[in-house]
Amino acid sequence: MxxxxxxxxxxxxxxxxxxxxxxxxxxxxxxEIISFGGGFPNVxxxxxxxxxxxxxxxxxxxxGKLLQYGSTEGSVALRKQIAKRYQKDGVxxxxxxxxxxxxxxxxxxxxxRVFLNPGDTVLCGLPSYLGALQAFxxxxxxxxxxxxxxxxxxxxxALCAIGKKPKFIYAxxxxxxxSGVTMSLERRKEILAVAKKYDILVIEDSPYKEIRFEGxxxxxxYSLDPERVILLGTFSKTFxxxxxxxxxxxxxxxxxxxxxxxxxxxxxxxxxxxEVAARYMEKDLYDKNLAKTIDMxxxxxxxxxxxxxxxxxxxxTWTRPEGGLFLFVTLPEGYDSKELFEIxxxxxxxxxxxxxxxxxxxxxxxxxxxxxxxxxEDMIEGVKRLGKATAQLLSK
Amino acid sequence: MxxxxxxxxxxxxxxxxxxxxxxxxxxxxxxEIISFGGGFPNVxxxxxxxxxxxxxxxxxxxxGKLLQYGSTEGSVALRKQIAKRYQKDGVxxxxxxxxxxxxxxxxxxxxxRVFLNPGDTVLCGLPSYLGALQAFxxxxxxxxxxxxxxxxxxxxxALCAIGKKPKFIYAxxxxxxxSGVTMSLERRKEILAVAKKYDILVIEDSPYKEIRFEGxxxxxxYSLDPERVILLGTFSKTFxxxxxxxxxxxxxxxxxxxxxxxxxxxxxxxxxxxEVAARYMEKDLYDKNLAKTIDMxxxxxxxxxxxxxxxxxxxxTWTRPEGGLFLFVTLPEGYDSKELFEIxxxxxxxxxxxxxxxxxxxxxxxxxxxxxxxxxEDMIEGVKRLGKATAQLLSK
Numbered sequence: 001m002x003x004x005x006x007x008x009x010x011x012x013x014x015x016x017x018x019x020x021x022x023x024x025x026x027x028x029x030x031x032e033i034i035s036f037g038g039g040f041p042n043v044x045x046x047x048x049x050x051x052x053x054x055x056x057x058x059x060x061x062x063x064g065k066l067l068q069y070g071s072t073e074g075s076v077a078l079r080k081q082i083a084k085r086y087q088k089d090g091v092x093x094x095x096x097x098x099x100x101x102x103x104x105x106x107x108x109x110x111x112x113r114v115f116l117n118p119g120d121t122v123l124c125g126l127p128s129y130l131g132a133l134q135a136f137x138x139x140x141x142x143x144x145x146x147x148x149x150x151x152x153x154x155x156x157x158a159l160c161a162i163g164k165k166p167k168f169i170y171a172x173x174x175x176x177x178x179s180g181v182t183m184s185l186e187r188r189k190e191i192l193a194v195a196k197k198y199d200i201l202v203i204e205d206s207p208y209k210e211i212r213f214e215g216x217x218x219x220x221x222y223s224l225d226p227e228r229v230i231l232l233g234t235f236s237k238t239f240x241x242x243x244x245x246x247x248x249x250x251x252x253x254x255x256x257x258x259x260x261x262x263x264x265x266x267x268x269x270x271x272x273x274x275e276v277a278a279r280y281m282e283k284d285l286y287d288k289n290l291a292k293t294i295d296m297x298x299x300x301x302x303x304x305x306x307x308x309x310x311x312x313x314x315x316x317t318w319t320r321p322e323g324g325l326f327l328f329v330t331l332p333e334g335y336d337s338k339e340l341f342e343i344x345x346x347x348x349x350x351x352x353x354x355x356x357x358x359x360x361x362x363x364x365x366x367x368x369x370x371x372x373x374x375x376x377e378d379m380i381e382g383v384k385r386l387g388k389a390t391a392q393l394l395s396k
Numbered sequence: 397m398x399x400x401x402x403x404x405x406x407x408x409x410x411x412x413x414x415x416x417x418x419x420x421x422x423x424x425x426x427x428e429i430i431s432f433g434g435g436f437p438n439v440x441x442x443x444x445x446x447x448x449x450x451x452x453x454x455x456x457x458x459x460g461k462l463l464q465y466g467s468t469e470g471s472v473a474l475r476k477q478i479a480k481r482y483q484k485d486g487v488x489x490x491x492x493x494x495x496x497x498x499x500x501x502x503x504x505x506x507x508x509r510v511f512l513n514p515g516d517t518v519l520c521g522l523p524s525y526l527g528a529l530q531a532f533x534x535x536x537x538x539x540x541x542x543x544x545x546x547x548x549x550x551x552x553x554a555l556c557a558i559g560k561k562p563k564f565i566y567a568x569x570x571x572x573x574x575s576g577v578t579m580s581l582e583r584r585k586e587i588l589a590v591a592k593k594y595d596i597l598v599i600e601d602s603p604y605k606e607i608r609f610e611g612x613x614x615x616x617x618y619s620l621d622p623e624r625v626i627l628l629g630t631f632s633k634t635f636x637x638x639x640x641x642x643x644x645x646x647x648x649x650x651x652x653x654x655x656x657x658x659x660x661x662x663x664x665x666x667x668x669x670x671e672v673a674a675r676y677m678e679k680d681l682y683d684k685n686l687a688k689t690i691d692m693x694x695x696x697x698x699x700x701x702x703x704x705x706x707x708x709x710x711x712x713t714w715t716r717p718e719g720g721l722f723l724f725v726t727l728p729e730g731y732d733s734k735e736l737f738e739i740x741x742x743x744x745x746x747x748x749x750x751x752x753x754x755x756x757x758x759x760x761x762x763x764x765x766x767x768x769x770x771x772x773e774d775m776i777e778g779v780k781r782l783g784k785a786t787a788q789l790l791s792k
Contacts, residue, residue: 064439
């Protein structure tokens with residue numbers, strides 16, 4: 001007979017929430033389903049031949065290093081390459097400002113561990129990235145959402161008044177997941193002013209910043225206040241997610257705290273993939289490949305926009321982001337995307353319901369569409385199916 | 397001016413302890429120092445050519461899969477190979493009993509997260525593996541040590557009497573780190589009987605089990621009570637540590653809890669290295685390479701034993717383990733290995749002081765020597781230097 005685990009579970013375990021996206025991906029795993037669900041990059045963007053070549057090269061040059069334990073802070077060569085990218089943008093950073101993580105999700109996890117006590121509040125967007133909310137919840141943190149950045153000061157002030165000052169503000173300023181919205185420079189400065197006034201840390205989650213289709217790039221919040229802002233970067237969207245490589249850019253004090261937390265979390269991130277990524281950047285291949293990725297995703301965003309315009313019934317709206325991987329769709333008030341999901345799955349098309357991105361349990365009439373992963377052919381067919389499913393829902 | 401982080405830190409962060417080993421490795425990083433410190437495998441055991449070949453093969457066959465996101469529970473192919481190894485030993489397990497982790501350290505972290513509330517006790521050895529203690533501490537758990545397995549029942553009973561029943565018993569039954577001691581079958585059964593009587597989970601950390609030089613292999617504690625025991629395995633000592641691949645073998649209920657915790661910890665372990673490891677095992681290369689590794693480490697253990705016998709002053713004793721990577725040395729009562737370390741570093745030889753493995757702060761007259769990493773030449777020279785340093789200490 002199976003042992004009942006309930007009496008053994010920690011409060012953290014009871015507070016954890018299963019990822020609706022991961023569970024959804026299992027539902028949507030059938031080959032006949034066209035999925036706009038996950039935040040997967042397109043496999044055609046993977047630089048397979050270059051990576052194969054570099055792997056062989058490095059296995060000849062430094063097999064002992066590649067296959068051995070690495071340092072907790074990560075490969076010096078890779079941190080140098082990452083620092084260089086920020087330096088190019090005029091940001092004064094060195095490798096002492098960088099620690100490599102097992103992708104951004106680990107950075108969110110370690111930061112939550114280092115900063116959150118049970119019941120501590122975190123300011124985030126309504127909607128916001130589910131993986132971040134999961135990390136906060138798994139340490140019994142309490143994400144508090146704001147619908148517009150302009151509400152930040154009022155909400156922080158109210159939380160302070162009841163002794164619940166947020167430990168940090170969690171922001172995704174560029175092509176926010178899931179909304180696709182980008183913060184203007186003015187808004188970035190306003191949020192930082194609130195953080196400074198109330199003495200709150202800021203986590204700038206920056207996975208999509210380099211995937212800009214048009215318009216002018218905004219400075220990172222980190223560059224505007226490098227003492228207070230902790231920036232999270234990742235190669236998962238701009239290079240390959242399979243290596244699980246991300247980084248934290250922050251003050252040496254923050255980096256040191258994350259280092260100690262990471263020692264007991266997984267000791268170090270695989271050195272093999274770190275050295276491959278470093279060499280790939282040293283060869284100046286990264287930017288060339290990224291430019292092609294951006295072109296592809298821009299075209300895919302346009303195609304999805306076109307298809308939605310063509311196939312979606314009246315009353316449905318969506319964002320048209322200047323970059324990133326997602327569109328965010330809003331149904332007319334009163335309709336529930338969970339119901340749409342049920343219909344859509346029967347039509348063999350999938351997406352992520354918006355509700356999971358709302359820490360306040362709202363957002364029922366919204367959902368997220370990923371446009372990077374599927375082929376153009378599938379996108380046209382998928383949006384057609386989705387339009388049909390939506391028409392069914394609205395005619396109810 | 398740097399921001400003072402202290403007011404922001406969580407109680408978890410305050411409870412974390414820096415790894416003395418990782419810090420020591422930084423001290424011992426100079427090329428002139430011969431280090432018996434880390435638990436590093438010997439680079440000559442890495443199957444470089446085979447891995448290079450497999451990487452190229454898989455990059456041709458399935459690049460899209462290798463470089464994309466994987467599932468949280470890990471590669472099916474790899475879990476099948478791992479299950480097969482246990483099945484060969486007559487243990488009835490399937491892939492539903494296995495989740496891949498970013499090496500064993502992550503398993504220790506996730507299990508601590510799922511089971512430990514602040515103040516919860518864990519029964520462990522005196523001494524015990526530092527990385528495990530770090531994981532317990534980082535969730536404000538309280539490791540309680542026992543010097544001999546026979547003390548388990550008395551200590552558990554005493555803890556229960558004060559309402560502090562351990563959440564789990566943490567054991568390394570084969571070639572324990574750092575002591576090198578292996579539990580007899582009888583002892584395994586006794587510990588399991590205590591766990592059953594008091595209804596406590598057991599974590600069986602099993603990184604060295606397959607590295608046996610002589611004597612008879614004992615059954616895993618997991619095979620004796622698969623509902624209660626959670627086994628941790630890793631490729632870090634038997635294959636390559638650089639891939640950061642480990643696994644948990646447990647009931648599907650435990651696996652599911654770890655899965656949810658892992659979703660917010662790092663989403664998934666790199667799929668690339670998982671598929672490479674799976675293919676390596678499918679080709680029956682794993683056991684062949686392991687046999688060579690065992691031969692090499694047996695010879696190195698013997699050489700270290702010989703050198704210690706030759707160069708160590710009278711009154712110093714050490715273990716002669718039947719497997720694993722470490723010898724554990726005891727100085728005469730009253731001497732402190734921290735002082736020895738200071739002298740040894742000047743002599744350009746390093747080790748890990750025993751104190752860090754003792755959750756009760758004791759063990760001052762002990763230290764750990766790794767025999768897998770250094771060349772035979774360095775081992776002879778290193779132990780010679782260590783003998784000289786020890787003689788200096790004892791003559792004080």
